[in-house]
Amino acid sequence: MNEPLLKPTCESDLVDAIASCEHVVAIGNRTKPAMSPGSGVTLVSLSAMTGIIEYEPSEFTFTARSGTRIDEVRDVLSERNQYLPFDPMLVDAGATLGGTVASGLSGPGRFRFGGVRDFIIGCVFVSGDGKVIRSGGKVVKNAAGFDIPKLMVGSLGRLGVMTELTFKVFPKPLSTLTLSVACESYTQLIDRIQQAASSRWELDAIDARPNELKVLLRIAGPQEANQAIASEITSRWTGDVSELESCEAFWHSVTELTFAPHRSHVVKVPTASTVFSSLDHHVSAAGNVTWIATDDVTDLDAKLTKLGVPGLVVRGEWSASIVGKIHTSHMSRNIKTAMEPHGRFPG
Amino acid sequence: MSSTASDHRLAGLRKLFPVQRFVNDKASRSAFESDGLTAFRAKPLAVVIPETADEVIAAVRWCFDNDVPFVARGSGTSLSGGSLPVADGIVIALNRMNRILKLDPESRTAVVEPGVVNLKVSQAAAPHGLYFSPDPSSQSVCTIGGNVAFNSGGAHCLKYGMTSNHVLGIKAVTATGEVVTIGSTSTESVGPDYTGLFCGNEGLFGIAIEITLRLLPKPEVFHTVLVGYDSLRAAGDAVSAVIDSGLLPGAMEIMDALSIEAAEAAVKCDYPRGAAAVLIVELEGPREKIAFEREQLSRVIAATKPVVEMVAKDDEERMRIWKGRKSVFSAVGRLSPDFLVQDGVVPRKRLGEALVAIEKLSRDSGIRIANVFHAGDGNLHPLILFDGNVDGMLHRAEAVAAELSRLCIAMGGSITGEHGVGMEKRDFLPHMFDENTVDMFDRLRRAFDPKMIANPGKMFPGTEAPALAMTGLHPLEKAGVIQRE
Numbered sequence: 001m002n003e004p005l006l007k008p009t010c011e012s013d014l015v016d017a018i019a020s021c022e023h024v025v026a027i028g029n030r031t032k033p034a035m036s037p038g039s040g041v042t043l044v045s046l047s048a049m050t051g052i053i054e055y056e057p058s059e060f061t062f063t064a065r066s067g068t069r070i071d072e073v074r075d076v077l078s079e080r081n082q083y084l085p086f087d088p089m090l091v092d093a094g095a096t097l098g099g100t101v102a103s104g105l106s107g108p109g110r111f112r113f114g115g116v117r118d119f120i121i122g123c124v125f126v127s128g129d130g131k132v133i134r135s136g137g138k139v140v141k142n143a144a145g146f147d148i149p150k151l152m153v154g155s156l157g158r159l160g161v162m163t164e165l166t167f168k169v170f171p172k173p174l175s176t177l178t179l180s181v182a183c184e185s186y187t188q189l190i191d192r193i194q195q196a197a198s199s200r201w202e203l204d205a206i207d208a209r210p211n212e213l214k215v216l217l218r219i220a221g222p223q224e225a226n227q228a229i230a231s232e233i234t235s236r237w238t239g240d241v242s243e244l245e246s247c248e249a250f251w252h253s254v255t256e257l258t259f260a261p262h263r264s265h266v267v268k269v270p271t272a273s274t275v276f277s278s279l280d281h282h283v284s285a286a287g288n289v290t291w292i293a294t295d296d297v298t299d300l301d302a303k304l305t306k307l308g309v310p311g312l313v314v315r316g317e318w319s320a321s322i323v324g325k326i327h328t329s330h331m332s333r334n335i336k337t338a339m340e341p342h343g344r345f346p347g
Numbered sequence: 348m349s350s351t352a353s354d355h356r357l358a359g360l361r362k363l364f365p366v367q368r369f370v371n372d373k374a375s376r377s378a379f380e381s382d383g384l385t386a387f388r389a390k391p392l393a394v395v396i397p398e399t400a401d402e403v404i405a406a407v408r409w410c411f412d413n414d415v416p417f418v419a420r421g422s423g424t425s426l427s428g429g430s431l432p433v434a435d436g437i438v439i440a441l442n443r444m445n446r447i448l449k450l451d452p453e454s455r456t457a458v459v460e461p462g463v464v465n466l467k468v469s470q471a472a473a474p475h476g477l478y479f480s481p482d483p484s485s486q487s488v489c490t491i492g493g494n495v496a497f498n499s500g501g502a503h504c505l506k507y508g509m510t511s512n513h514v515l516g517i518k519a520v521t522a523t524g525e526v527v528t529i530g531s532t533s534t535e536s537v538g539p540d541y542t543g544l545f546c547g548n549e550g551l552f553g554i555a556i557e558i559t560l561r562l563l564p565k566p567e568v569f570h571t572v573l574v575g576y577d578s579l580r581a582a583g584d585a586v587s588a589v590i591d592s593g594l595l596p597g598a599m600e601i602m603d604a605l606s607i608e609a610a611e612a613a614v615k616c617d618y619p620r621g622a623a624a625v626l627i628v629e630l631e632g633p634r635e636k637i638a639f640e641r642e643q644l645s646r647v648i649a650a651t652k653p654v655v656e657m658v659a660k661d662d663e664e665r666m667r668i669w670k671g672r673k674s675v676f677s678a679v680g681r682l683s684p685d686f687l688v689q690d691g692v693v694p695r696k697r698l699g700e701a702l703v704a705i706e707k708l709s710r711d712s713g714i715r716i717a718n719v720f721h722a723g724d725g726n727l728h729p730l731i732l733f734d735g736n737v738d739g740m741l742h743r744a745e746a747v748a749a750e751l752s753r754l755c756i757a758m759g760g761s762i763t764g765e766h767g768v769g770m771e772k773r774d775f776l777p778h779m780f781d782e783n784t785v786d787m788f789d790r791l792r793r794a795f796d797p798k799m800i801a802n803p804g805k806m807f808p809g810t811e812a813p814a815l816a817m818t819g820l821h822p823l824e825k826a827g828v829i830q831r832e
Contacts, residue, residue, distance in 0.1 A: 058587050059698050060505075081593055110534065117540050118512045139692045140722040141504045142767055143497060143547055143762040144779055145806075146788050147511065150543025152534060171593040194453050198476055200567040202632050225635035270533035272454055281516040287454075288534040310537040322537055330542065331527045334794035339787070 003038035009162050011124075011132060017044050018161060019130040023346050026157040028067055028096030032103050034265075034313035035156050035321040037121060041346060046098055049163060052076055054138075054218035055060045060169050063122065066098025066162040073097065083172040085109040086119055089255045089314075104154030105268065107255040108218065110195075111285040113170065114201065116153055122166030123149040125159075128340020132162065138167045151335075156321055158347050159339040170276045173195075173220035174206060176249035177230055181215040182240045189213055191285075192237065199287040201229050206286040207254065216250065254282060257315050262292030265316030265324065267292045267300060269309060321338055321347070352778045357393055359413065360437065361407045367510045368396040368443075379438045381483075382423040382430040386741065388772050391418070398443045398591055400460075400518070400556040406439050407554060408524035410464040416800045419554045421462055421490030426688060427495055427769025428550070429549055433803055439554065447471050448557065456515065456532050461492025461555050468560060471799030477562040480507045483765065484673060494553050494794035498547030500765030501527030504600040505723035507767070511677070517543060521553035525631060532559055544791075549767050550802035552795035566597070566631035570641045571665045573624030574648055575655040579603055579718070580708075582624035583699040585651040586722045590695065592647045596641060599723035603684070603702075606675045606717045606730075610621045613678035616671025619655040626722065627672055643660030674729070675719045683715065685730035685741070687748050690766040695725045704754055705729055712747050726764035753778065776808060 006021075008014040018024055021042040027045050030036060035045070046067035047257040052097040057080040064073060070084075070091045078081050088100050088109025100122070105113030114117075122136035125148075135148035152162060183189040189208060191216050196206050204220035207343045215234065219226045234241040244250055257266045259282055270285070271290045282291040292311070294300045297318050304311045304324025353371070359429050361369050370376070371393035379389045392415075397403045408793065410417045416436035423430055431440050441529075444462040451457070452475035457468055465486040466481040480503040493499070494510045495517070507513075509635050516530030530542035540724055545552060555750070582601050588595065596791045600609065607618050618625055628648075648656060659665035679686055692702045698725040702718060707715040717730040729751055733744040752762045752775045762768065777785050 033510075056694070056696070057592055060590070084755050092731045093769070104536065104540065106535070113506075114508060114512050115534065118508050123587050127783075127787065131787070133784050133787045135784055135787070137761050138780075139694055139725055139764075140761050141500060141509065141692050141721070141764040142759045143500070143509070143725050143763045143765050143770075145776065145784070146791055147543055147547050148787070150511065150540045151542040153543065155539040159539060169597055174593075197455060198452065198564050200564065200633055202564070202636070211490070221636045222639040225633065225639050228635040229633060240663075268535070268537070270531060270535040270537060274664075285534055289363060316606050326522065326538075327528075328528050330523070330525050331521055331529075331795065335539070335541070335544075335791065338790035338794040343541075 004042045007045045013183040015130045028099035029094035030089045030096045031093040034318040063166040080171045081172045085113045085170045086115045102157045119168045120149045123160045124164035127160050128344045158345045176220045177224045177226040178242045183213040199241045209298040241251040263291040265312040270310045360409050370394050382425040384428040386576045387428045387431050394438040396440045404520045407520045411524045421493040422488045424485045424489045426766045427771040429769035430698040457560045463491050481510045496550050497767040517555045517560035518556045518557035522801035551714045568634045571659040572628045572629040573657045574626045574653045575619035576624045578698040579624045579702045582626045589784045598629045600627040601722040603718040607720045610671040611676035614674045689729045689751045690763050692727045692764040693760040697758045710759040774808045
């Protein structure tokens with residue numbers, strides 16, 4: 001990596017950095033390298049702009065600088081039995097808050113209460129023309145102004161460079177329990193995902209391994225309640241259900257993407273809950289996300305293009321962050337121009 | 348503009364609609380001259396009533412080509428003047444765009460037109476054990492298109508979030524006439540969250556013509572508790588105690604003595620007599636979980652020194668508790684000929700402080716204020732009572748409302764939790780956001796609407812406002828169909 005690298009330590013340094021460079025790509029800890037290709041750009045690292053600024057447990061909110069590592073946030077929230085319910089990804093790999101928002105990644109927990117988009121409530125960022133914008137707010141309910149914090153989710157740093165983020169958090173469940181449900185066929189797997197998602201059980205996560213014909217159900221709440229719900233699921237699908245002993249390791253392998261072969265690229269593909277394919281490696285959020293591990297991104301790109309859907313290259317280096325079918329419109333181009341009129345954030 | 352000149356100008360638009368769905372006679376225009384905020388009135392040039400997406404698109408393109416402003420409108424329940432017409436513009440009335448195009452229980456989604464009434468979605472989803480979570484108190488009449496435009500809320504926002512958290516995709520016609528499809532049927536997406544941005548645009552970006560909604564399984568059981576306190580502050584402190592205990596209730600609502608009095612007189616809801624405030628807490632979920640949590644809630648409540656506690660034993664008692672809460676806004680009509688409702692938000696820990704300040708404001712101004720609020724998320728709904736027949740009273744009430752907006756900003760909150768900025772609070776937008784941010788809002792608005800023809804005069808300060816008129820209960824409010832919250 002030979003690109004010029006700037007490391008601002010405060011907001012005004014960041015403004016200067018952006019104003020002084022022709023093309024800028026913001027990076028955190030680069031846990032998702034395909035999202036910050038370096039060729040012909042100046043990299044601006046947010047790694048010196050870290051730290052939790054405010055944490056109000058009684059408000060269910062915190063504000064932190066965007067370079068803050070998620071594991072730091074997790075540990076601080078945990079002291080008050082709170083958490084980010086969408087299961088941020090690549091936490092142990094070093095993911096930052098800013099990178100999590102820019103990539104728009106949510107883990108298995110997004111099924112129950114929503115993803116990163118549903119928990120971000122405020123965002124301070126520097127626009128392409130060097131203005132500091134303070135959008136959203138610090139209260140959990142707020143309808144004032146346009147919802148720019150949500151727009152930043154998935155923006156890959158191409159609309160602005162985030163410096164400070166405010167999130168809603170929730171009380172952490174008292175305990176969790178995970179069931180593994182073996183299925184006889186692909187049809188039964190789909191059917192069980194749907195039954196689980198529409199059930200009275202209010203499950204915390206519903207994931208699946210289509211290639212292994214296995215559905216994984218996470219139950220969260222008081223231990224006795226979890227056991228009672230697990231008993232009902234077990235008796236409904238007699239013989240096919242077992243409690244996962246190494247459940248923490250299993251969910252960790254999903255959020256850290258270590259379930260995929262070591263050298264594979266891993267691509268996130270939004271899906272409808274009834275449409276998977278033989279490409280599937282891990283399906284999350286009751287079928288709304290498919291994680292595809294591949295050694296041949298070119299081939300996957302072609303397949304996704306044919307299907308008319310986009311994919312996000314989350315693990316592994318690649319020349320483009322988005323593969324497959326990318327939809328653009330006058331609207332999306334106009335929004336980018338509004339946010340960064342000088343074209344400083346390439347892509 | 349003379350009627351002949353306006354007829355000539357509108358000739359092209361008229362050709363796009365059958366005669367009965369293009370109206371510009373005086374009586375018809377009067378029917379659309381205000382929304383739920385009746386303090387503002389303006390007659391549009393004409394009203395068109397599309398029945399298809401193509402007709403909406405054609406109307407917007409005609410407006411763009413002819414530089415004519417337009418305002419999209421559903422049931423007109425906006426409480427911030429958000430669907431107030433523009434005097435030289437067109438109203439695009441979407442009530443007939445009211446089809447549920449697809450309801451898919453397998454993917455737990457519904458694709459609807461913008462004129463579908465909120466409650467109808469849950470009714471259609473009910474046979475599949477599903478429902479649409481956002482429930483503004485006007486849900487029996489307000490439309491999904493309006494909910495999207497204002498990112499509406501309701502009593503359940505703390506746990507489930509606002510409308511945008513339940514909108515997966517939108518097909519919209521922007522103010523330039525471009526048709527865009529954003530989001531999808533998945534809860535996940537790749538690229539910037541345009542759907543999230545579109546929600547809450549207050550009609551300034553364009554018109555949603557198809558909306559994909561996320562449906563949730565209906566909670567299996569509810570546990571509803573009504574607790575009386577001898578002071579508002581004690582009720583506010585109890586909210587923090589519940590939150591600090593690790594519980595996540597579906598709803599937490601507080602009513603003050605004046606609100607209790609109004610509700611009791613209106614619907615005889617059997618609330619505890621003599622309480623200075625009541626707190627309603629509702630837990631919901633699987634029966635095994637609620638069996639545990641109800642014990643936990645009971646212990647927390649006992650420690651807050653309540654004067655009385657009532658637990659709903661069955662659905663009938665639960666509905667009576669909610670009937671009292673939901674009736675307050677129409678019930679205060681018995682206490683006062685007119686009222687304004689504010690919608691500010693304060694950090695939850697400052698609720699007690701905010702209520703003390705509101706009481707002082709009421710004393711100092713000599714204007715009675717009743718308080719009902721979504722306590723779980725700090726969303727205040729002070730009802731500012733006044734008599735519009737008394738000279739100057741409306742302006743005094745408005746001064747109190749403005750003071751309340753300032754109070755919420757000063758406490759680190761927001762000027763609106765669910766009603767939007769609209770016409771009512773547009774002067775306060777620059778108080779809440781700095782110049783760079785308001786400028787960025789404007790740049791985004793122009794990205795969708797370079798000619799500024801989509802709902803002009805709203806959200807941003809500085810444009811001419813229609814004359815203030817006498818206020819009064821909205822006809823639907825008088826009928827008890829909607830509430831101002």
